[in-house]
Amino acid sequence: MSQRSYRSAIVGTGGIATAHAQAVAGSGGRARLVAAVDVDLGRAETFAATWQVPRTFTTLTELLREERVDLVHLCTPPLLHAPLALECLEAGVTVLVEKPPTLSLAELDALAEAESRSTAHMATVFQHRFGPGAARLRRMLAGGELGRPLVATCLTQWYRGDAYFEVPWRGTWASEGGGPTMGHGIHQFDLLFSVLGPWREVSGLAVRQARDTETEDVSMAMVTFESGAVASVVNSVLSPRETSVLRFDFERATVELEHLYGYTDADWSVTPAPGCEDVTKRWSAEGRSADSSGHHGQLAAVLDALDRDEAPPVTLADARVTMEFVAALYASAFTGERITRGQVGPGSPFARRMDGTGAPWEGTDG
Incomplete structure (x- = not known):
């Protein structure tokens, strides 16, 4: 080549x-x-x-x-x-x-x-899909070494003060497309999907707690996957102790990642289930890479x-899985319905704009 x-x-x-x-x-x-x-x-x-x-x-x-x-x-x-x-x-x-x-x-x-x-x-x-730890995790999962995925958590808890939103295009539906769901947590839950595969259903919450923005400043979701795994996702710009955390509980081990804006192998940990100590040995067999999850x-x-x-x-097809999740989270949050993958079709207002039928706080001062 x-x-x-x-x-x-x-x-x-x-x-x-x-x-x-x-x-x-x-x-x-x-x-x-x-x-x-x-x-x-x-x-x-x-x-x-x-x-x-x-x-x-x-x-x-x-x-x-x-x-x-x-x-x-x-x-x-x-x-x-x-x-x-x-x-x-x-x-x-x-x-x-x-x-x-x-x-x-x-x-x-x-x-x-x-x-x-x-x-x-x-x-x-x-x-974040391209860091060595994520690649190793996907290989081990595909090879059956971790067993079935069962439970996951995905947290993007960052802090952005009022000054951050003084940049004119931030915090608006028309120019940013959404709040921390679109602009901050998207990296973490995209990595979640790259490991666990297609999601099936989402039940979401999006609220404006403290920032004077059009968009949410916190969102949460409960997600089920085609594999049967379930996950919780939190996206926040109100969290003074900033962290980015992914935890995967498989049948044979818990695999965790905690970092902020980028990770190395040092940010991953593996806890084997009783009798499954070989998982830890397999994870460590390749040696620790100094490469990060940067561009x-x-x-x-x-x-x-x-x-x-x-x-x-x-690819656009890959990105669509993640973007459809964003649209489904907002659709669920603003309509109160559970949203299945494929439900936000071309005729949906949430396909045309992420705020769809309008955020519930629209037109209020607080």
């Missing part, structure tokens, strides 16, 4: 763009940044100077017209993800989009249709797929 050097561009040079630039710089020459795009040209030029990027533009349209690129890293606010990703697909350029990939299921499905007509692909940044792992997987002329991970 031959390895190319992919001409890459970053669109949107705010905070998360640094993680993408670091991943490209650490790719060993497999990718190189040839352009940076930002509506604020001065910010683009500062970013370009930091990362030795030769060209800057103020629009994606200019970039695609004037520069040949193989891969666009889309790091803009969520409102712009769908239209800019569509522009890339229509130009035949593969695009790697930060989470959430779109503001709605309808937008995601429109991009899937556009991808079917394009020679290019769209992938979503869910980098570099997913970028490497994306480049591997492009080398093979395959759709890079995480």
Whole structure:
């Protein structure tokens, strides 16, 4: 398999763009940044100077017209993800989009249709799937070494004060698509789904407790999976002791991960069931990796797929499982119904907007 050097561009040079630039710089020459795009040209030029990027533009349209690129890293606010990703697909350029990939299921499905007509692909940044611990866990589960999955918990308990929401696009349905369910916890429950597989039903709660936002600041869900496993999911931006926790209880062991914004092997632990001590030995057999769950792992997987002329991970079909869960959680929270997978169809208001029929606190002051 031959390895190319992919001409890459970053669109949107705010905070998360640094993680993408670091991943490209650490790719060993497999990718190189040839352009940076930002509506604020001065910010683009500062970013370009930091990362030795030769060209800057103020629009994606200019970039695609004037520069040949193989891969666009889309790091803009969520409102712009769908239209800019569509522009890339229509130009035949593969695009790697930060989470959430779109503001709605309808937008995601429109991009899937556009991808079917394009020679290019769209992938979503869910980098926690690519850490070594998650890969090991999926291998051991698939190999039957852990037994059946039974119970799981998924906690994203972070803290974001009022100043965080002073950024105009944060905390609104129209520009961010949701609260901590869309913008914070999505990484953890996406990793949950990558391990446990398709979910079947969700019963959700979303409330606005303390932040002056349009969206929720806390959400919870009880989830059942096609495998029969059950899980609880909590997403919060009100938690002073911040943590990100995943716990999987299998027949033969409990596997736990506790970290904050990214993990290494040191953040995982395994507790075998009585008589199943071989699970711990198997987990440790590969040795402890120093690699983290940062963007570099997913970028490497994306480049591997492009080398093979395959759709890079995480595909739109993969991302849809996670995004449909978000829509179902909001639908359940705002209607009081349990929502099954597939129930939020094209005609549903929750497919068009994550707040669907409207948040219950809409129009109130508190």
